[in-house]
Amino acid sequence: MRSARLLSLIALLFLVACSNGTTTHTAPPSSPPPIQPTSIPGTNAPLPITPQARTAAQDLATATPLAPTDPPMPTTGPTATNASTATTQPFTPSLTKLTDGGCCRNPVWHPDGTRILYTDAAPNQPLAATYAVPADASGQPAIFFPSAATVSPDGSRIAFPDFANGVTRIQEFGKQSTATIANNAAYVWFSRDGRQVAWLARAPGAQPSSNVDRLVRVWVANADGSNARSRGNTVRAADLTWFPDGQRLLFTGRDADGGNPGIYVLDINADTLTRIVDAFSPRGAHLSPDGTQIVYLAALEEKPEDNGLFVVNADGSAKRKLPLVGGVRWSPDSKSMLILPFQTDNGADQLMRIDAGTLAMMPLTDRATLPFRVAQDEWQPSPDGTRIVFNALTDSNIYVLRFSS
Amino acid sequence: MRHKIHAILRGGRPFILQLLIIGAIIAGSVFVGDAVRPTSTRVAAQANPPQFRLPFAEPPGPDTWFVSQGYGTTVWAQRNWPDLYAAGQGIHFGVDFATRCGRNVLAIGDGTVLGIDGPYGSAPHNLAIQHANGYVSMYGHLRERTTLVRVGQQVNAGDVVAHSGDPYSPTCDRAPHLHLEIRINGISGTTNPMNLIPADWDRLTLGVGAGGTNFAQDLTNPRQWVTLRDQPDIHFGGGIIVNYPTWEPNA
Numbered sequence A: 001m002r003s004a005r006l007l008s009l010i011a012l013l014f015l016v017a018c019s020n021g022t023t024t025h026t027a028p029p030s031s032p033p034p035i036q037p038t039s040i041p042g043t044n045a046p047l048p049i050t051p052q053a054r055t056a057a058q059d060l061a062t063a064t065p066l067a068p069t070d071p072p073m074p075t076t077g078p079t080a081t082n083a084s085t086a087t088t089q090p091f092t093p094s095l096t097k098l099t100d101g102g103c104c105r106n107p108v109w110h111p112d113g114t115r116i117l118y119t120d121a122a123p124n125q126p127l128a129a130t131y132a133v134p135a136d137a138s139g140q141p142a143i144f145f146p147s148a149a150t151v152s153p154d155g156s157r158i159a160f161p162d163f164a165n166g167v168t169r170i171q172e173f174g175k176q177s178t179a180t181i182a183n184n185a186a187y188v189w190f191s192r193d194g195r196q197v198a199w200l201a202r203a204p205g206a207q208p209s210s211n212v213d214r215l216v217r218v219w220v221a222n223a224d225g226s227n228a229r230s231r232g233n234t235v236r237a238a239d240l241t242w243f244p245d246g247q248r249l250l251f252t253g254r255d256a257d258g259g260n261p262g263i264y265v266l267d268i269n270a271d272t273l274t275r276i277v278d279a280f281s282p283r284g285a286h287l288s289p290d291g292t293q294i295v296y297l298a299a300l301e302e303k304p305e306d307n308g309l310f311v312v313n314a315d316g317s318a319k320r321k322l323p324l325v326g327g328v329r330w331s332p333d334s335k336s337m338l339i340l341p342f343q344t345d346n347g348a349d350q351l352m353r354i355d356a357g358t359l360a361m362m363p364l365t366d367r368a369t370l371p372f373r374v375a376q377d378e379w380q381p382s383p384d385g386t387r388i389v390f391n392a393l394t395d396s397n398i399y400v401l402r403f404s405s
Numbered sequence B: 001m002r003h004k005i006h007a008i009l010r011g012g013r014p015f016i017l018q019l020l021i022i023g024a025i026i027a028g029s030v031f032v033g034d035a036v037r038p039t040s041t042r043v044a045a046q047a048n049p050p051q052f053r054l055p056f057a058e059p060p061g062p063d064t065w066f067v068s069q070g071y072g073t074t075v076w077a078q079r080n081w082p083d084l085y086a087a088g089q090g091i092h093f094g095v096d097f098a099t100r101c102g103r104n105v106l107a108i109g110d111g112t113v114l115g116i117d118g119p120y121g122s123a124p125h126n127l128a129i130q131h132a133n134g135y136v137s138m139y140g141h142l143r144e145r146t147t148l149v150r151v152g153q154q155v156n157a158g159d160v161v162a163h164s165g166d167p168y169s170p171t172c173d174r175a176p177h178l179h180l181e182i183r184i185n186g187i188s189g190t191t192n193p194m195n196l197i198p199a200d201w202d203r204l205t206l207g208v209g210a211g212g213t214n215f216a217q218d219l220t221n222p223r224q225w226v227t228l229r230d231q232p233d234i235h236f237g238g239g240i241i242v243n244y245p246t247w248e249p250n251a
Helices: A002-019 A053-062 B002-009 B015-029 B075-084
Strands: A094-097 A115-120 A129-134 A142-145 A157-162 A167-172 A178-181 A196-202 A215-222 A229-237 A248-255 A262-267 A272-278 A283-287 A293-298 A308-313 A326-330 A336-341 A352-355 A361-363 A374-381 A387-392 A398-402 B065-069 B095-099 B104-106 B111-116 B127-130 B136-140 B160-163 B177-184 B189-191
Touching: A115 A398, A167 A196, A215 A248, A229 A262, A229 A272, A248 A283, A272 A293, A283 A326, A326 A374, A336 A374, B127 B160
Parallel strands: none
Antiparallel strands: A094 A398, A115 A129, A129 A142, A157 A167, A167 A178, A196 A215, A215 A229, A229 A248, A248 A262, A262 A272, A283 A293, A293 A308, A326 A336, A336 A352, A352 A361, A374 A387, A387 A398, B065 B095, B095 B177, B104 B160, B111 B127, B127 B136, B136 B177, B177 B189
16 A cells, blocks of 8 residues: 555656646747738749659558558448449549648648648748649749638638737738738638638637537628628537628537537528528538538438438538448539548548439549548549549648549 | 645646546545556556457448547647646547447457546546556446446457447437547556557548547647647646647637
C-alpha cells in the first residue's frame, strides 16, 4: 500500500504540473499583426515551370500500401464494380500531381478553374497564407493571398479573418476598399454572386453532447458589410449553403432543444425556417448548383431501406435512393453526381458518375490502371466538370484527376 | 489519500479537473467500487501495443455504424472543447462511432476488465479493459451498467462486453454513439485509436460529413495535426493545445 500511495503521489504531482499550463504546443501570439491584403491574386511573379503530371500515377502507385489486415468495408448497396450499369467512357483519365512534401489539405478550385487554392505556412509571417498552384502543373505553388481566405463562388471577392480585431474582412478584387464584418472573425459563406455573406454565431446555451451541433444563430450581411442581421430562431447547426437565389440557406441541423434532426431551409427575407427532410442522422447534404435538388446520407434509421444516399427536390419532395453509398458531389451542370463509393476491399478509390435523372452509373476511372486514394473525403469537382482535385491519402499531396475532355 | 483529495478540492481548479485528479489518485491507490488498479507505466504504454480490433462485429455502413468524430483536433472539438473537452487538453480524446442504442460492443483486445462505471467520464455508463503493455481501452456512453462482464474478468478480443447508448437522451433519440478511448500512462492520458486499430479509416469518412472528420488547421503551424492519424497524445489536466487561430467553417 505504501508503494501504491507513493505512486499516486507521483501521479498527483505529475498531473498538477501538467495542469499548470504545460503544453506540447506553442501558443499563438496574443496579438498577431493585422493582415495587409495588398497582394492581389495573380500578382506573384511566375516561378519556373515544372510539369509533374508524368510522375503522378507512379507516385501514388508506389506509396505506402494499406494495412493488409484492414477489415472489409460497408456492405450496404452493391460494390462499385458490380453496380456499374454502363461501360467505361472512352476518355482516358489521368492524374496530375501539383505539390510535393505532403504539404496540403482541403484543396479547392479557384472559380476560374485554372488554379487550386490551399492554406499553408508562409515565409516570414506568423500565420498561414493562401496558396495557388496551376491545375495543370504548369507552375509552382505561389502565395495567392497573405492570409487564410475564402473566395466567393463568382470570383469577385475574397474574405479573410482579422483575428487581432475580431472581424472578418472582405475585399473586392480590383478595388482598394475593404469591408468589415463584426463577427468575431468567424468563417463566412459567400452567396453565389458574392454579394452577401452568412455566418454562424454561437448562442448562449449548454452543449449537451458530442454528435449534436452547438446552439447558433444564423447571420447574414451584404458583402460590403452593410445590413448585418440575424435570421430565424436559434438552431443547432454547423454549416451553411446558399441557394442560387441568394434568398435561402440550407443546413443540416436540429432545433434548439436538440430534437427534430433534419435538413432545413432558412428564407432570409421571409425569416422562415422549414425542415424539408426529416431524418434521424442526416449527413453530408449537398445542394445541386442549380438549387433544385439535394443529395444526402441518411443513417441509423430503424428501417434498413431508409438508410443510404438519397436525392430529393429542394422542397423535400420526390425522394429517391441511390444504389451506392460514399462521398458524393454534384457536377457543375446539376445533371449528375460524382461519387467515390465505399468499397468492400482495401483497394484504390474509383470515381463514378450517377445520372441525377435515371440514377444510372458510369465508372469514370479504373481502379487497376489508375489507382488513387482520397484522404478524409477531401475532394472537389472543377468548375467545368471535367476534373476533380483531391488530397491524396498516400502522400498528402494535391492531385488533379481529369476524367473528361 | 483523504488529505490529498481535500487539498485538491481547495485548490481552486475547475471541478472537472478536480474530479480527474481525484479519479487518478483513487485508481492508482486502492480498489474502489468496481475498479482495480491499472498496471501500466508511462514507459510500457508507449511500446508494443497489443493487437486491437474494431469494437463492432458488423461492417460499417449507414445501417450499422460509422465514424462521426475522429480522435484529435477536429473542427468539432475546436468549436466545442470549452464545454466538452477541456479536461483533455481541448481535443476529442477518443473516437466516436455513431450507432443506434443497444448495439453489441466488443472488446477491442484481449485483457482484464479494469473498471465498470469507474472514473472515466463518458456518461451514463462506461467500461475499461486493461490490455498488455499498459494500454487501457475505455468504452463510453454505454446504455446501461454492463452486466455482461465483471471487474477482474479476463476477456478476449471480440467478446461482447457492453451495449451502446446515448449520452444525451435515455430514450436514445438524440445522439447515440460509442465513445472509444485508448488510455495510456495509467489512465492519465490517451492516444489515437486510429493508429492502433487496423481499419480503412479514411474510407470510413466518405460521405459522413466534415466537422468530426476534418481537423481545425492551426494557422501558426498549418501542417500539424490535420490528418486522421497525425494527432497528439494528451494527458488529462494538461494545458489546452487548441487555442490557436483557425479559419474553418464554424470552427
